[in-house]
Amino acid sequence: MQISFTLNGRPTTVDVEPAMLVAELLRERLNLTGTHIGCDTSQCGACVVHLDGLPVKSCTLLAPALDGATLLTIEGLHGAPGSNQLHPMQEAFREHHGLQCGFCTPGMLMTAVALATEKPDLTEVDVRHGLEGNICRCTGYQNIVVSVMAGAAAMNAARGE
Amino acid sequence: MKPFAYHQPDRIPDAAKLLTSIEDSKLVAGGMTLIPTLKQRLASPPALIDLSKLGNLKGITDGGATITIGAMTPHAVVAASKLVQGKIPGLAALASMIGDPAVRIRGTIGGSVANNDPAADYPAGVLGLGATVVTSTREIAADGFFRGLFETALEPGEIITAIRFPVPLKAGYAKFKAPASRYALVGVFVAKFADGVRVAVTGAGSGVFRVPPMEDALSRSFDPSAIAAIKIDTEGLTSDIHAEADYRAHLVTVMAKRAVDAALS
Numbered sequence: 001m002q003i004s005f006t007l008n009g010r011p012t013t014v015d016v017e018p019a020m021l022v023a024e025l026l027r028e029r030l031n032l033t034g035t036h037i038g039c040d041t042s043q044c045g046a047c048v049v050h051l052d053g054l055p056v057k058s059c060t061l062l063a064p065a066l067d068g069a070t071l072l073t074i075e076g077l078h079g080a081p082g083s084n085q086l087h088p089m090q091e092a093f094r095e096h097h098g099l100q101c102g103f104c105t106p107g108m109l110m111t112a113v114a115l116a117t118e119k120p121d122l123t124e125v126d127v128r129h130g131l132e133g134n135i136c137r138c139t140g141y142q143n144i145v146v147s148v149m150a151g152a153a154a155m156n157a158a159r160g161e
Numbered sequence: 162m163k164p165f166a167y168h169q170p171d172r173i174p175d176a177a178k179l180l181t182s183i184e185d186s187k188l189v190a191g192g193m194t195l196i197p198t199l200k201q202r203l204a205s206p207p208a209l210i211d212l213s214k215l216g217n218l219k220g221i222t223d224g225g226a227t228i229t230i231g232a233m234t235p236h237a238v239v240a241a242s243k244l245v246q247g248k249i250p251g252l253a254a255l256a257s258m259i260g261d262p263a264v265r266i267r268g269t270i271g272g273s274v275a276n277n278d279p280a281a282d283y284p285a286g287v288l289g290l291g292a293t294v295v296t297s298t299r300e301i302a303a304d305g306f307f308r309g310l311f312e313t314a315l316e317p318g319e320i321i322t323a324i325r326f327p328v329p330l331k332a333g334y335a336k337f338k339a340p341a342s343r344y345a346l347v348g349v350f351v352a353k354f355a356d357g358v359r360v361a362v363t364g365a366g367s368g369v370f371r372v373p374p375m376e377d378a379l380s381r382s383f384d385p386s387a388i389a390a391i392k393i394d395t396e397g398l399t400s401d402i403h404a405e406a407d408y409r410a411h412l413v414t415v416m417a418k419r420a421v422d423a424a425l426s
Contacts, residue, residue: 045261055263060267062167
């Protein structure tokens, strides 16, 4: 079946099998390998993307669900337009050492951006609850939480400018 | 996953017709249970019938003494609804405890109730509140809807369109979750109405069930101390790698007390 959707701001039309998962479509067909498949059982959150602005697990989403939708993947995150800068949340993860091996990071970032967008006055408790569906096996989460708090503050500052 | 045909009907009668005419076909709502099931090849239906294009199945309406939640309403929407938070805060709390944030954005109340997983949260809320399951053909009282392990009163071709909840005087939900799956090891929903109290337990057995001795005790005194000494028989309770039946029986009393506490707070 043919599906049309907006992928990281660009109109995209692809032929897919209905049994194709969005994570597979992104990685195998569209060469967007930033979306990671960790557990492949919707537990770990390495595959989180934004579907119509909301964070969802792309390993548990059938490609037909994309038809007519707007999809944002980790490749679509960026800083100020034309600046070639990282997104403020990515910059915060870099600055505060919010990753070690980096495997969970794309999903962490997508979830973190969604959290900070939904609730600009994030507390640490919000962040810890909000990251419940994202598993990191390296860091113990401490620096991830610090990074998300810093990234959320930077996003607020950028919105205020 | 095995290949399957994909149908996206935009009318409920069309969806019902597809469901009855294609043998072994399955409905897909949010897919949070079905897609993992397909991936593990525990099911391989020849066709999926996607309910997302059907109109009017999403949203929450205030009926005064009732709240009606459309079958395709995601858990995150129920959890964040000011209406549900105001009238049945225990139900909003239950929705906020399902899965994780990303799962709550896709998973739907209709899907959860139709699937009737023995450790799902919504069946406890639906049975505990004595809600009515509204389908494409009729209305089914919660007491007659849940029939044990993944079994419901739904007939072939029958589709849940909404759940109608009576507004209780007080209600609360408490859950001891399995940390990896976030399903209820034991979850208890308690609701107090003018004519009595209902207590529904999920996770402990092969399907959601009520606890009449706790209901009687709480009808006399709606306080955690009223049920502290009530022990649940382990007969019929689940024993698995996560917990033995006697531990689950113990948790039923503990979670019921916490649910009453939550209802009172």
